[in-house]
Amino acid sequence: MELNTATLDRMPASVIVPDYDRTAVTPGIAHLSVGNFHRAHQAVYTDRVLGIPGQSDWGIVGIGLLDIAPEAEKAAALQAQNGLYTLTECPSDRPDVVRVVKSLVEYIHAPADRVAAIRRLADPAIRIVTMTITEGGYYMDETGRFMSEHPAIAEDLKRDVPHTPFGILVEASRLRRNAGVEPFTVLSCDNVPHNGHVARNAVLSWAELRDKELAEWIGEHIAFPSCMVDRITPAVRPADAARLNAASGVNDLMPVFCEDFIQWVVEDNFPVGRPAWEKVGVLFTDNVAPYEQVKLRMLNASHSMMGIPGVLMGHRVVSEAMKDARIVSLLEEFLGFDSEPQLTAPPGISLPEYGLLLLNRFRNPAISDQLLRIASDSSSKLPVFVGDTARGVLGKGQDARRIAFLLASYCAYLTGRDDHGNTFEVVEPRLGADDRALAMDENPTRALEMSVFAGWGVDENPQFSSIFVEMRNSIRERGVAATLEKILVH
Numbered sequence: 001m002e003l004n005t006a007t008l009d010r011m012p013a014s015v016i017v018p019d020y021d022r023t024a025v026t027p028g029i030a031h032l033s034v035g036n037f038h039r040a041h042q043a044v045y046t047d048r049v050l051g052i053p054g055q056s057d058w059g060i061v062g063i064g065l066l067d068i069a070p071e072a073e074k075a076a077a078l079q080a081q082n083g084l085y086t087l088t089e090c091p092s093d094r095p096d097v098v099r100v101v102k103s104l105v106e107y108i109h110a111p112a113d114r115v116a117a118i119r120r121l122a123d124p125a126i127r128i129v130t131m132t133i134t135e136g137g138y139y140m141d142e143t144g145r146f147m148s149e150h151p152a153i154a155e156d157l158k159r160d161v162p163h164t165p166f167g168i169l170v171e172a173s174r175l176r177r178n179a180g181v182e183p184f185t186v187l188s189c190d191n192v193p194h195n196g197h198v199a200r201n202a203v204l205s206w207a208e209l210r211d212k213e214l215a216e217w218i219g220e221h222i223a224f225p226s227c228m229v230d231r232i233t234p235a236v237r238p239a240d241a242a243r244l245n246a247a248s249g250v251n252d253l254m255p256v257f258c259e260d261f262i263q264w265v266v267e268d269n270f271p272v273g274r275p276a277w278e279k280v281g282v283l284f285t286d287n288v289a290p291y292e293q294v295k296l297r298m299l300n301a302s303h304s305m306m307g308i309p310g311v312l313m314g315h316r317v318v319s320e321a322m323k324d325a326r327i328v329s330l331l332e333e334f335l336g337f338d339s340e341p342q343l344t345a346p347p348g349i350s351l352p353e354y355g356l357l358l359l360n361r362f363r364n365p366a367i368s369d370q371l372l373r374i375a376s377d378s379s380s381k382l383p384v385f386v387g388d389t390a391r392g393v394l395g396k397g398q399d400a401r402r403i404a405f406l407l408a409s410y411c412a413y414l415t416g417r418d419d420h421g422n423t424f425e426v427v428e429p430r431l432g433a434d435d436r437a438l439a440m441d442e443n444p445t446r447a448l449e450m451s452v453f454a455g456w457g458v459d460e461n462p463q464f465s466s467i468f469v470e471m472r473n474s475i476r477e478r479g480v481a482a483t484l485e486k487i488l489v490h
């Protein structure tokens with residue numbers, strides 16, 4: 001059965017279709033960069049909200065930004081399905097639940113008509129722009145500065161019609177200001193500490209280089225709340241799509257699957273209004289920081305801590321890696337010794353319990369989350385997931401072996417060959433040639449000068465250097481698994 005507006009009332013009985021009237025839904029949110037995570041997370045909360053009377057003006061306009069073939073295909077598929085798609089939620093102890101998500105009511109592929117995409121954002125009906133542009137997508141250096149000299153940004157600043165999310169937001173703001181339309185609120189949904197602040201800094205920095213007056217207007221009028229987002233959403237490979245469709249009985253061109261856990265903690269700063277997300281499980285607070293720190297420094301950091309060595313030990317799927325007692329011990333020791341002691345628990349949350357819960361989420365065999373997905377783009381992820389913890393461990397002179405092991409594993413990961421001699425694809429779109437060369441330098445300590453680790457204090461610490469060299473030599477001579485066995489406390 002195909003999926004589109006015409007077939008919606010003929011879905012298989014086991015597929016949940018929310019019963020609100022979609023023809024009455026009008027767009028109020030635009031989302032930049034519609035990845036699987038957005039479709040499994042923010043679009044789901046919004047789908048729930050659209051079922052509440054009085055909330056029908058919060059439909060989502062998806063805007064794809066990347067000018068690459070798979071993105072154009074995605075746009076064509078979602079357009080053919082009128083923005084509809086199935087989401088399979090996979091609990092570990094109950095059967096999967098398949099639902100159709102109806103909140104994405106329009107989809108625009110910006111590269112096909114960038115002017116139209118910017119105009120769409122200037123529509124007064126759009127009051128919130130959410131975005132998931134990845135950790136590295138904010139072009140922030142280790143001091144928190146926006147990298148305006150980066151070729152991708154410098155080039156964008158020269159274009160009449162910009163391509164980057166910042167340029168698009170700035171030009172849409174210009175149209176709104178000139179037309180006397182209320183500004184939208186910008187809500188970053190990326191795994192970056194203080195994501196609202198980071199998004200604001202990027203947009204304002206871009207605007208300042210383009211038009212100082214407009215930058216001032218943006219600074220005064222646009223709110224950039226922060227939020228913490230959480231739901232493990234694996235990549236959907238062709239085999240996954242076939243499996244999901246066979247199980248659902250729907251021939252979905254763009255199915256998504258994820259765990260059943262979902263969490264969203266949002267700073268309540270929406271001057272021009274927001275959906276009643278609090279009625280569908282979103283937690284609103286004045287201070288998101290403790291929630292995001294715990295999530296990034298426990299969950300995402302554990303992911304990296306297992307993902308990079310896990311791939312090198314020959315594992316490919318998270319739940320399989322969690323059957324390896326050495327990996328579980330590594331995570332328990334990382335959480336217990338390195339991460340948790342530096343964190344402040346948000347109200348009502350026990351960090352040890354949070355840690356146990358996340359390890360159980362990783363164990364979920366129903367979501368075959370890919371370690372290679374987690375290891376990909378580590379050059380952007382490690383600074384935001386692990387940087388602060390590393391700085392703390394080194395600063396206090398604590399046992400730094402787990403950090404050194406992770407960094408040494410990262411250098412080995414870049415070679416694309418695991419302990420067993422099998423090769424895998426290294427996906428590092430933002431790793432520069434200089435960093436690559438440092439990671440491969442004959443002198444193993446030079447890797448600590450990589451910009452990925454800038455500001456961690458690793459390259460000016462002789463004690464750390466010597467542990468790091470020991471790890472690199474051990475990995476080279478005995479492999480990652482044997483090296484891990486040596487550093488485990490228990």
Ligand code: CS2
Nearest residue numbers: 229230231232233300303374
């Ligand atoms: C993962 C995240 O990409 C990664 O490295 O840690 O995608 C993670 O699965 C999500 O943030 C979970 O909310």
